[in-house]
Amino acid sequence: MIRPGDIVGYENKGDFRGAVLEEILKRYSEKNNVELAKLPSTKRITKKAEPQTLDLASYKIINELIKGSAKNFKEVSPKKGKTIKPLYYFLDQEIELYAKLRGLKFKSSKSKEKEKKNKISIFIDNLEEKHPEIKRAIIQNYTKTFAESKS
Secondary structure (H helix, E strand, C coil): CCCCCCEEEECCCCCHHHHHHHHHHHHHHHHCCCEEEECCCCCCCCEEECCCCHHHHHHHHHHHHHHCCHHHHHHHCCEECCEECCCCCCCHHHHHHHHHHHCCCCCCCHHHHHHHCCHHHHHHHHHHHHCCCHHHHHHHHHHHHHHHHHC
């Protein structure tokens, strides 16, 4: 995904996803020859890192399936062109726990997130409570199908 010499652009909006993404990218850049640029940046970036998680990706996949429009399906992929999503295979709950354990500073936005969720997202969350791993199954099937359709 990231090669030595890359300039990786990222955005930290102050939530737990952004805080963890920034932490991971900083740790990676310290050990490898990678430069980081906080967006918006005047530097010419070679990769853009987004804080999309398993939760966000599974919501988007199901929304697209229900809408019947597969045109935005490629947007959900863990890597598309210069855009990478290092947090793609992790649940929000796991990422938030990591942020708390590492003592990362972030704004708690639980009330805002619940307001923003649509009926489908709430349904998937309720389904996840009764059937753990449903979100992972959605992503696994998506990546399997997407990988097979590429070849």
